[in-house]
Amino acid sequence: MTESVIRVVGLGKSYATAAGLFPALKGVDLDIQPGEYIAIMGPSGSGKSTFMNLLGCLDTPTMGDYFLAGNNVAHMDKDALAILRNRTLGFVFQGFNLLPRMSLQDNVALPLVYAGVDKETRQARARELLGKVGLGQYAESLPSRISGGQQQRVAIARALVNSPRLILADEPTGNLDSHTSEEIMRLFGELNAEGITIVLVTHEPDIAAHAKRQVKFLDGQIISDHLTEHAPA
Amino acid sequence: MLKAMLGEAWLAMGANRLRTALTMLGMVIGVGAVVIMMAIGQGAQYAVQQTISTMGSNLFIVLSGSFTTAGVRSGSAGGPTLNVADGEAMAELDGVANVAPTHQGSRQLVYGAQNWSTQVVGTTPAYLEARAWNIVNGAGFGDSDVRSSTRVAIIGKTVAENLFGAEDPVGKTMRIQQNPFLVIGVLGSKGQNLDGRDQDDTVIIPLTTAQRKVFGTPFLGSVRMIMVQADSAEGMPKVMDNVTSLLRQRHRLREGTPDDFFMRNLSAAAESEAETTRTMSILLGAIASISLLVGGIGIMNIMLVSVTERTREIGIRMAIGARQKDILSQFLLEAVMISFAGCLLGLLIGLAVALGINLFTGMVIVISGSAALIAFAVAAGVGIFFGWYPAQKAAQLDPIEALRYQ
Numbered sequence: 001m002t003e004s005v006i007r008v009v010g011l012g013k014s015y016a017t018a019a020g021l022f023p024a025l026k027g028v029d030l031d032i033q034p035g036e037y038i039a040i041m042g043p044s045g046s047g048k049s050t051f052m053n054l055l056g057c058l059d060t061p062t063m064g065d066y067f068l069a070g071n072n073v074a075h076m077d078k079d080a081l082a083i084l085r086n087r088t089l090g091f092v093f094q095g096f097n098l099l100p101r102m103s104l105q106d107n108v109a110l111p112l113v114y115a116g117v118d119k120e121t122r123q124a125r126a127r128e129l130l131g132k133v134g135l136g137q138y139a140e141s142l143p144s145r146i147s148g149g150q151q152q153r154v155a156i157a158r159a160l161v162n163s164p165r166l167i168l169a170d171e172p173t174g175n176l177d178s179h180t181s182e183e184i185m186r187l188f189g190e191l192n193a194e195g196i197t198i199v200l201v202t203h204e205p206d207i208a209a210h211a212k213r214q215v216k217f218l219d220g221q222i223i224s225d226h227l228t229e230h231a232p233a
Numbered sequence: 234m235l236k237a238m239l240g241e242a243w244l245a246m247g248a249n250r251l252r253t254a255l256t257m258l259g260m261v262i263g264v265g266a267v268v269i270m271m272a273i274g275q276g277a278q279y280a281v282q283q284t285i286s287t288m289g290s291n292l293f294i295v296l297s298g299s300f301t302t303a304g305v306r307s308g309s310a311g312g313p314t315l316n317v318a319d320g321e322a323m324a325e326l327d328g329v330a331n332v333a334p335t336h337q338g339s340r341q342l343v344y345g346a347q348n349w350s351t352q353v354v355g356t357t358p359a360y361l362e363a364r365a366w367n368i369v370n371g372a373g374f375g376d377s378d379v380r381s382s383t384r385v386a387i388i389g390k391t392v393a394e395n396l397f398g399a400e401d402p403v404g405k406t407m408r409i410q411q412n413p414f415l416v417i418g419v420l421g422s423k424g425q426n427l428d429g430r431d432q433d434d435t436v437i438i439p440l441t442t443a444q445r446k447v448f449g450t451p452f453l454g455s456v457r458m459i460m461v462q463a464d465s466a467e468g469m470p471k472v473m474d475n476v477t478s479l480l481r482q483r484h485r486l487r488e489g490t491p492d493d494f495f496m497r498n499l500s501a502a503a504e505s506e507a508e509t510t511r512t513m514s515i516l517l518g519a520i521a522s523i524s525l526l527v528g529g530i531g532i533m534n535i536m537l538v539s540v541t542e543r544t545r546e547i548g549i550r551m552a553i554g555a556r557q558k559d560i561l562s563q564f565l566l567e568a569v570m571i572s573f574a575g576c577l578l579g580l581l582i583g584l585a586v587a588l589g590i591n592l593f594t595g596m597v598i599v600i601s602g603s604a605a606l607i608a609f610a611v612a613a614g615v616g617i618f619f620g621w622y623p624a625q626k627a628a629q630l631d632p633i634e635a636l637r638y639q
Binding site for chain 1: 237245248546548550554556632633
């Protein structure tokens with residue numbers, strides 16, 4: 001059996017509030033194998049966002065262990081987490097989150113700047129990925145010049161630029177119309193077909209239906225975990 | 234990496250041009266003020282030092298004292314209490330570089346159809362040495378001229394211009410009172426002294442000639458003034474003490490009787506003048522630095538606004554792998570760049586204004602490379618100092634909070 005990309009054991013997170021400790025996540029176990037395509041679902045307040053932040057190494061858990069590609073990240077410091085995010089993960093956000101003053105090419109190349117890659121390599125790689133998401137001709141444009149769906153494609157290109165093991169997508173179609181959403185989901189499908197592990201957070205069942213496996217959260221716990229019946233080809 | 238960060242800082246600066254320009258203006262004014270004030274202050278110091286150096290350094294004069302005859306007191310240098318032998322004895326003392334007995338007064342000079350009233354100084358060759366005065370045309374007189382009372386004269390530039398006009402004075406014969414004097418040299422120009430008197434308006438002749446032919450002193454060998462130069466500024470007080478005891482001994486003054494001579498330290502007056510300009514220059518610099526400080530606070534203010542505005546951007550950068558020090562250096566670099574650009578502009582404007590002041594008012598200004606260097610160091614310092622807190626604030630943002638920030 002291959003090593004899990006993600007293995008979560010008894011992972012929990014509590015927040016200090018005025019009314020005492022609030023447990024947002026109450027000890028979750030989950031195992032994600034390389035090449036999986038998982039949708040995480042649940043209503044707001046179910047703990048799925050907290051779980052996503054922990055998976056994305058943006059936050060540290062208050063209990064349990066999280067092994068990302070075999071490394072326990074539960075007790076790493078901020079800078080070590082930053083390096084891990086840079087090398088291992090690719091983020092796709094609901095709001096696209098491109099830097100408005102930078103050209104698309106520079107946006108895509110930005111993670112490579114923090115990885116210390118030289119300029120020629122950065123630009124070549126950014127152009128290659130913009131080409132891959134079908135936006136090669138807009139390399140020098142600013143994000144404001146293109147549509148939302150196109151911006152999300154650029155964000156995906158940025159997530160891919162460091163050749164990550166895992167892509168975390170937080171409501172990637174939340175700001176898009178249904179037609180554009182379909183295109184984006186098709187792109188995720190293609191990437192998964194290339195062997196990239198994808199974790200998708202959504203509250204829309206028809207978006208979740210694109211994934212091969214669906215995990216449902218409620219009140220800080222996993223209430224169901226099953227394969228999608230009619231996974232699209 | 235640095236190049237990419239510089240580029241980003243440049244983009245960020247360009248994103249809000251008016252704001253960046255106004256922030257920079259604070260630095261421009263601060264650095265400009267420092268440059269101008271330092272140029273003026275150093276110029277004033279330079280002007281005073283020039284004047285002091287023309288006077289000669291470590292000088293003091295001994296004047297023959299007042300004396301009382303039948304209840305009538307003369308003023309200082311009123312009586313012949315000093316003589317040439319006193320001067321020769323002083324020259325033997327340790328720490329004395331030059332001793333020049335002098336006898337001076339105002340006399341009318343005549344050459345051809347021209348005449349001119351000037352100060353005639355009878356002295357020895359040591360006088361020119363003590364005052365570091367060189368002869369630009371012709372030659373000086375020697376000790377033998379003093380011994381044999383030759384009628385030779387060295388004239389100052391002002392005298393040469395007024396008496397001889399375009400002619401070469403050297404080798405010409407002029408008259409002082411009724412006596413013909415051969416002009417053997419012309420002195421280099423020294424300009425005004427600290428009192429504003431023209432030092433070039435003078436004629437120098439051998440001491441004995443002056444006493445015999447020009448001033449008609451009744452007691453040959455007595456002088457009213459002896460100029461003494463010490464080896465060093467530190468040695469001055471010691472030399473002055475030694476001269477005092479030497480003269481008291483030579484003049485057989487008993488314990489308790491007052492000195493029959495006066496001493497005046499010429500350098501002390503000059504030193505205090507130099508001290509005044511130095512203080513003024515420091516004061517000017519200090520006041521100008523305040524505006525630099527205000528400029529720095531402006532940078533800090535704008536950087537804080539910028540960090541708040543760009544919270545989301547900071548969150549994105551952190552999510553894709555920026556470490557705290559990456560964020561820190563990004564904002565720090567931006568602050569330093571604004572500071573530097575403002576400094577460069579301030580330097581140029583400051584220099585232009587300083588040159589303009591020099592051009593239109595004739596005020597002496599000194600522009601030193603060190604002032605520019607200091608300005609740059611201060612600008613970098615201000616950028617880092619005032620940029621640090623906002624940058625630190627940015628670096629310490631929580632990525633989740635920052636990403637959620639609208």
